[in-house]
Amino acid sequence: MLFRSFFILLVSVLFASCVTYQTFNMDVLMPAKHTVQPEVKSVVLVDNSVPFRGKDVHHINTLGSELSIDTIWLDAFSELTLLALKEELQRRNFFDSVYLHVDPLKKDQRFINRALSWKQVDDLCQQYDAQAVVAVEKYLYGTKIQVERMFDGDLLGYLDAGGAILWRGYNNLSQKVIYRETQKDTISWDVTGGNITQIANGLPAIKGGLGDLAQYLGEQAADYLAPVWETQTRGYYVAGNYHFVQAAEFVNAENWGEAIKLWKYVFDHSQKKVKARAAYNLALAAEILSDYESALYWLKEGMSVYSQLKKTVVVDDRRRMVKYFMYMSKRVNSVEVLKEQIGAIQ
Template structure:
């Protein structure tokens, strides 16, 4: 009896709590866990990790006001606020701040730490933070598509590959008909999720049977532990950059120049190019990118060389992030 009332009261409590801490109120609807069926009103899907390391899926409707979580362990849907917006700890690294520059630093530190620790890494990396970030920016009234694209382009330039559930391949192409597949693709109505654990074990059948684009490189078959230390150079560097301490940030990035991992080394060079781009030393920025291009021989970088006028996707985004 108590549980019956609690399951209705708790969402209201969290709603009240959340409305006091965000710029936009999130509302909830009740979805009976026994149905295990997504409401037809839910059109978008985001994959997230909870701090207790449970794999979950988050569903939001067209106006981004309805949030559902799917608990992979208990096979239940339940409405709840997701504490990535209020808590600092997440299952992968730490999401320490809501501002975009701190997010960039957190992600870069994960990439650098992981690749330096495992020189034989095949280029996969957790991508789920982008799901969280996109939802966060949308809820806070920011341009999620622009920021999502900026982060994805930065990821591409680091040489990291991403699993594309739409094609079943590991690829640099994260777009879908000119849009970001992880955010824009519509869910089929009344999707049944009973077989979700089996889908984790068999990604190929999931891709074949799915009519929406699910993108994530993380599966149990290739699980890697990622440990991000507090003094990670990339995190420190981007924190300094966020405080306009670009010279100090550059010094941190330089520490990675001799990293035995080519990916990390090129990633550091790219970040230094961002620095020189920001201070209008375009010749130095181009010089650094030329080194990266020569080492990677990636079509992505060749394409970048042909579109230098765009300057790291959209220079204004970087300027806004810097507070200028």
């Protein structure tokens, strides 16, 4: 039985050595771009823009033939944007309530650049029992359709829909503007076909593309106000000696405490790259346990070990360590911002 156990262990070590570094995905809470004071429990979304009218808005280039169209408008652009923003904020569950004021607040082109007055903000907050207002103040958009012939004779067509929105967030409690942001982005579609009809059928209509753009911008605008869970990739060393293999089993069982004991033993009793890899794994464990200062400590220890080795040794490991250190340095700051936005981070 002793030999059998040793044989199984040896096979495990040899198999694991084929994969030195193992990755996995984890969800990380990222802070909003702007901090809203905790007393703001509910917000009202409003349209303070006027319908966009511009020149040279839509461009079509078909096999060298160019055309501009200025008669296609999507006056529901701001409404679609605010609907998407409301849905995304509700999904993130950051505010107690998110309200949408359905009626545009201005229609006169002469007041296109006029922001909300604090009386308007207060009236809206009183109406909805909210503490802040987020407004679309101004927007514009445009499209480009291009059709080209490929080397094999088929046609390639694509549609770019781009736009910009001026946002303002108003805190009625402090009577201060939370943020003023100009959001810009473009979304695209492409299709191949044997003739122009196939290309036209494969691309969305201009209004349809603008509607998708409005929805996309609204979803992305939630980042200004609410933290968001972001899927990121992490990794750790699973091979190099028996302790790494055994620690990997503990990680798979989500027993980080036992894995930490083994990695600390390796760090204290090893040299060179194995010691540095143990430090890297300990930094990962510290991050998983929300101990970000310890994560930085272990990354510094690992970089110190690498500094004693030739620069040509374990180049990939060294780069990975530095990259993780740079990320973790920023992460410490973002966690402090999160504490202001939602409280303690677990």
